[in-house]
Amino acid sequence: MALRLTDPVYGESFVGMIKENLVFLREFLLEFKTTGACFPTSRWAAQALIAPLRETNRKPKNILELGPGTGSVTMPMLREMRDGDTLTICEINPRFMKLLRDRLGQNEDFRRHRDRVTFFEGPAQEIPLGVRYDMIVCALPFVNFDLNTVQEIFQRLREVSSAETLMTYYEYIGMRTFNGALAPADRAERIREVNDYLKRSGSINYLARERVWLNLLPVNIYTVNPTAKPTAA
Ligand SMILES: C[S@@+](CC[C@H](N)C(=O)[O-])C[C@H]1O[C@@H](n2cnc3c(N)ncnc32)[C@H](O)[C@@H]1O
Numbered sequence: 679m680a681l682r683l684t685d686p687v688y689g690e691s692f693v694g695m696i697k698e699n700l701v702f703l704r705e706f707l708l709e710f711k712t713t714g715a716c717f718p719t720s721r722w723a724a725q726a727l728i729a730p731l732r733e734t735n736r737k738p739k740n741i742l743e744l745g746p747g748t749g750s751v752t753m754p755m756l757r758e759m760r761d762g763d764t765l766t767i768c769e770i771n772p773r774f775m776k777l778l779r780d781r782l783g784q785n786e787d788f789r790r791h792r793d794r795v796t797f798f799e800g801p802a803q804e805i806p807l808g809v810r811y812d813m814i815v816c817a818l819p820f821v822n823f824d825l826n827t828v829q830e831i832f833q834r835l836r837e838v839s840s841a842e843t844l845m846t847y848y849e850y851i852g853m854r855t856f857n858g859a860l861a862p863a864d865r866a867e868r869i870r871e872v873n874d875y876l877k878r879s880g881s882i883n884y885l886a887r888e889r890v891w892l893n894l895l896p897v898n899i900y901t902v903n904p905t906a907k908p909t910a911a
Pocket of ligand 1: 711713719745746747750769801817819
């Protein structure tokens, strides 16, 4: 779908968008480690993250969104959702969760699906077991986490996924090279450990990759299957 800069964004005003950006920036300053970005994902990147939902003649899906922030991916996702789809929204930051709930309260697409949407305020590594998700849209800033946290998150994702689950996530283009070359030694070492683990866990053996240049920083959007088992170090 072609999107233009002048398109209204999910019925919200320009002032609403400015407010959203300011809230995001404030959280970036207050909660750098978990927020991980200074502005929300662009609508072009959001469309790439939810591509599996646009499949024609698909069956209803159980969808999990990790780290919705202010809802820049949640809104387009709700628009693409069909009858029978369910959505679980997991967010660790209570201020983001409150803002998101307030925004969704005024959103037509949310009202249409409200009975099939649940909220989990807490860390992704503690998502309740019991549901197998068909699709996971993940916006967690892995590069800011320690190895143990990343391992716990992937362990839980394996437990709530099946061999058919598709997970999309993004990574800033060039960020690995940048961190490897310019980050302070302890941060570079931590990122190297996390990247090694992700490589071994199969999660970056991606099934598809799409480059999106229209984002504050251009991103690669990866589609992976989170059930891939880690190989030995
Ligand atoms: C990079 S922001 C992405 C926000 C939004 N999805 C977007 O693309 O604009 C990362 C989000 O993940 C959330 N987050 C970070 N760690 C988390 C965790 N362990 N469990 C759940 N949410 C987490 C943050 O609070 C934030 O909302």
